[in-house]
Amino acid sequence: MHPIVLIVFLPLLAALVAGLGGRVIGKLAAKVITTGALFLSCALSWPIFLSFVMGGGEAQVVPVLDWIRSGDLVVDWALRVDTLTAVMLVVVTTVSSLVHLYSWGYMEEDPSQPRFFAYLSLFTFAMLMLVTADSLVQMFFGWEGVGLASYLLIGFWYHKPSANAAALKAFVVNRVGDFGFSLGIFGTFLVFGTVSIPAILAAAPSMAGATIGFAGMRVDVMTLLCVLLFIGAMGKSAQLGLHTWLPDAMEGPTPVSALIHAATMVTAGVFMVCRLSPMFVTSDTAMMLVTYVGAATAIFAATVATVQNDIKRVVAYSTCSQLGYMFFAAGSGAFGASMFHLFTHAFFKALLFLGAGSVIHAMHHEQDMRYYGGLRKQIPLTFWAMVAGTLAITGVGIMGVFGFAGFYSKDSILESAFASGTTAGGVAFFLGALAALLTSFYSWRLIFLTFFGTARWAGSEHIQHATHHVHEDAGEVTSDLDSAQDHGHATVEGTAGYHPHESPVSMLIPLGLLAFGAVFAGFAFEHVFVSPEGGEFWRGSLAFSEQLAHAAHEVPLWVKLTPLAVMLAGLAIAYRNYIARPGAPAAFVAQFSGLHNFLMHKWYFDELYDVIFVRPAMALGRFFWKRGDEQTIDRFGPHGAAVAVGFGNRLTARLQSGFVYSYALVMLLGLIAATSWVLWWAA
Secondary structure (H helix, E strand, C coil), X not given: CCHHHHHHXXXXXXXXXXXXXXXXXXXXXXXXXXXXXXXXXXXXXXXXXXXXXXXXXXXXXXXXXXXXXXXXXXXXXXEEECHHHHHHHHXXXXXXXXXXXXXXXXXXXXXXXXXXXXXXXXXXXXXXXXXXXXXXHHHHHHHHHHHHHHHHHHCCCCCCHHHHHHHHHHHHHHHHHHHHHHHHHHHHHHHHCCCEHHHHHHHHHHHCCCEEEECCEEEEHHHHHHHHHHHHHHHHCCCCXXXXXXHHHHHCCHHHHHHHHHCCHHHHHHHHHHHCHHHHCCCHHHHXXXXXXXXXXHHHHHHHHCXXXXXXXXXXXXXXXXXXXXXXXXXXXXXXXXXXXXXXXHXXXXXXXXXXXXXXXXXXXXXXXXXXXXXXXXXXXXHHHHHHHHHHHCCCEECCCEXXXXXXXXXXXXXXXXXXXXXXXXHHHHHHHHHHHXXXXXXXXXXXHHHCCCCCXXXXXXXXXXXXXXXXXXXXXXXXXXXXXXXXXXXXXXXXXXXXXXXXXXXXXXXXXXXXXXXXXHXXXXXXXXXXXXXXXXXXXXXXXXXXXXXXXXXXXXXXXXXXXXXXHHXXXXXXXXXXXXXXXXXXXXXXXXXXXXXXXXXXXXXXXXXXXXXXXXXXHHHHHHHHHHHHHHHHCHHXXXXXXXXXXXXXXXXXXXXXXXXXXXXXXXXXXHHHHHHHHHC
């Protein structure tokens, strides 16, 4: 049996066992089975990836079964293994296996652990199906699978109305993107007569410049197909316009956030664009659209992240911004750099999410950073892990010596955008540089608010609840909490008797391994992903431009130094506002309250969509409900029939006098009427 079959189907088998038999085998067995299956898949994935890195890997297609035969539509279920797939295999299985292990500690008190671990494994299986797809239909199966699993995981705590609303929002918004994706698949089959990805990519160059009728116009075939497919990518990867579901997805447990944002669902759109890159490069318009949308998303999400107070939402908007980087890299033609950033991002973003979960675990589920402070001595291992992730995402490094993961991948994206020589690439470079400055600011802001300064724990309702619970159990009465609240702060030693604690080993081991990846992943693999010789590594699995790779390595020195300069500027601003002059943020908000409100309301996208889509849809639904259903269908249908029956019943009841002679009279009249009718027709 080929290893790829085990890699893909072990998580499905584990999900079925844990999900259907969880009550029988118990939570420990469910956790062991699902986590063990993922670690085995991970162990089988790394040799495949390293074989391509070393130059010995060969692209293969492993048939599984015949799936669909309908006229010209022929779909075989097969698993494709090439360089692009190998990269995604290690990203998905590594992060997912570590998230499974992390969840042992984080979800220890949850009564529904078998269901949770089953959902995690199902999510991983769907993503593995997506990245190994050999046809667009099979890719769509995995595409919808991760959408379903995300709905289940975001709404895992279904007793919370906010979690249910967030799950529905993610599901509905993704349906919009998926509709575009499905139209793109239909159009691709119409044009190429097949849904086989290799066949489509081989024929794509010959369709450049061809036109097709659409909406009463003649439009470029490849532009139309790529735009429709990209709409699907915008939904799954939360690009500007279809991004509104992503921050609300934080309602799910923190391990879910790490899995969705680092390795699975949100990277599906980037993977799809890179997989179909030979199609996209045939349309300059489509490439320009991808570039502008990605650049706009990068700057939008970065601005919103600067004002967020929820630690998970800061990291969530950071994910949205980093996905924008990946897309404008792809739109600039640097598909290798896009995948390189996807690869490094998986390590440091999973690290930041799980680190945030460790902080939340230590702070009794408090997520507001305004109630943190002074935690670096209380949870030192989590602190250093978060610092490693921050150094990676902000791109700290010394050119020609060493850098953290983001130093290599983000710099490659900015250099490639500049080297592309297009107007869109130039705009993306400058917006990307500004987003990098904001990334540095909000990332270090998170570190300073969480781990430095005086402890502000006493203002937290979660900490109050925990402290009162401890005091009640001990039979103590203390006024420390009230005193701390009156002063608005507390010291580490006197925070209402509450002492944050480091996370258990099952949570710290994943943090350590991900920190290792955040430190060394960029340094170790830059030469294969984005060097001018990268074509030997990718081997046609995506459209790799050696000319652009050479140009990116030869950009002016100021371009190479720009990411370092903006990183230092962001760090300096964060240090000034949250360490040197803690009162500066409040003064800024007071002076620029309009800008602050604009960012706090996330550019008013939710409010705008509420006015344009939600309220009209609700009004239309209410109209059909009240006027159509109740006052028309029900009135003249079941309710009308019921009224008629009641009226008839009351009428006939009057004939029920109880006297025999009355009934005899009726029978006689009926007999006369029947006889008259027969005689009439007989005549």
